[in-house]
Amino acid sequence: MSSAQDGVGSISGVGPFPAGEAALRREDGEPWLQPFRGPLQRWPRTTDTLLAALAFLLTLAMWSVNGKAADLGAVVSGGLLLIALVASAALIWRRRHPVVVHAVVLCCLLLTTLGPLNDGIVAMAFSLYSLGRYAGDGRVSLLGMLLALLVASTDLFVMNAAGPGGLFTLLMMGTVWYVGRRLRFRGEYLRLLEERARDLEQRRNEAAELAVAEERSRIARELHDIVAHQLSLMTVQAGAAKTVAQSNPGAALEAMAAVEAAGRQALREMRHLLHVLRREESGGGLAPQPGCADLPSLVSEVSAAGAAVDLRTHGRLSDLPPRVDLAVYRIVQEALTNVLKHAGEGAAVTVTATASADGVELMICDSGRGPAAATGQGYGISGMRERAELLGGWLRAGPGADGGFEVRALLPYGDGRP
Structure with missing residues (x-):
């Protein structure tokens, strides 16, 4: 899981203080070893x-x-x-x-x-x-x-x-003033160093908190994309099995087999994600993240659930950067999941992926009931938009020109442009 490995693993050990430094601080955040202050300062x-x-x-x-x-x-x-x-x-x-x-x-x-x-x-x-x-x-x-x-x-x-003793007296007077002045400069220098250290520590803490928030958002997107899609397939297939259980037991068994396959796939992807989060490198290794090459199998799963999906690809989609490749798959996956949940039975879907000079252009259009049925406060569209914006691109979702719902996105190649 390349994208998750890039950031998810860094979440451990992140905090206001490093592990070694935290052991040297009290509960209120102050260090156990305070600088010595003599009676002149106390x-x-x-x-x-x-x-x-x-x-x-x-x-x-x-x-x-x-x-x-x-x-x-x-x-x-x-x-x-x-x-x-x-x-x-x-x-x-x-x-x-x-x-x-x-x-x-x-x-x-x-x-x-x-x-x-x-x-x-x-x-x-x-x-x-x-x-x-x-x-x-x-x-x-x-x-x-x-x-x-x-x-x-x-x-x-x-x-x-x-006589000469007077010169020595004047010299001592100037020396006393100079010593005091040098101590002031040293004190100002140390104060500036302390302020800079506090500022750097505050920035480090803010960066750590931001990293934690970004990792939580990344994990939430991954969990949503994995669970929501497979559960939607399982729900549709289970409903179909219940409908035809009396009249067509064979079709009901096929639908339940599809439910079992979707559940196993969800378990595999969840196990894959947990391996990355725990940093477990032992065992049989991790499978690669899905990408454009897996779009045909994704379309087959959704078509088996009752939606007519037409996949159209243009340009070279085989050598995309890993982040772009994963984002293409996840956005198409979430858009098709929304079709199963909101478009209604018999909806036709067209998925178009085009590798252009600026990046990968995606368009997912369906002929369903449109956005009126999508009244829930879910995270699907916001998650798709976040994926696109993290790559420097954009995503727009709304009613299509000929009815139904339409999702358009541009995913730039970035530094890994093929």
Whole structure:
């Protein structure tokens, strides 16, 4: 069963996640192994509060080491203590408002240069890192870093004679900002990769769901074509046997023999389809799918059921692509099944199959009661139309010009054109 083997077998293993990956995920779809998140990421507000307190204490410690006793008294009793406290407390909001926080710390640094202790504040190092790490506008971030270097250079080389140590301080300030900036770029890159992975996973899931739906539709068409045709033959023959059972027992036995043959044929085709679905390659092998070469036997079966079928073929129909060959047979089979169900007794049917330059042209016309009798909500015509459209062709079904019902279709050759 070539067409079914192309797609039906792929239905196993299709799902939102591959088999190996599904074992690594919880019931809610999240992976069992989550990426490690340290305390800095789990409790950011608490971490920033502790960081602000640490910056304040380190600032006081730095001033106490570098300052004199008189200067320390001025610090404690003056406004520099408040400046250090404000600069350090601003770090609590360094993640959400890095530019504003840096502006506050920069102003505090500028004010400290005017006091008795102009040794800087530790909060500036954390502010520079946060400016590089969390500021979205790169130009504003760079400008903030340059302003900090300008204020620090004024303090070190204009108001004081720092020497080589001052250059090292400026270098460290620039390095801290640069590290934060590089970490931001890396974080953005990883975020984009995660978004792309989620997008690819979503597309894969959608493709898997679409493949499942297409395979279900394909299986439904195959089952309908196999079962509906044979059951229609069995129903017609059983009805005929019941009608002539008393008057003509011999004819009744022939009709029941035809019912038995149709049932066996249906079982063979069903077994054939189940072999493909289960991927069982052992055994006696699978018979080839029916095609144009089997149209005469199909016509004979329908004619034996009571319809007068005239088969006309034009062109070379022997070397068609497998999908086209199967579609021709299935469409003719379904059209003749509809004739048996709806056209009425004694209906004449003409089946014309023509191999043209564009593809195989089909026309099935009957002289029955027409579409008025076909009031059911079946899948026959829609299944025939789907077969034609999957090949890039079309199918039209409706009342014929001279009465009855007419089915016309064009099935392109595609890449396998003979």
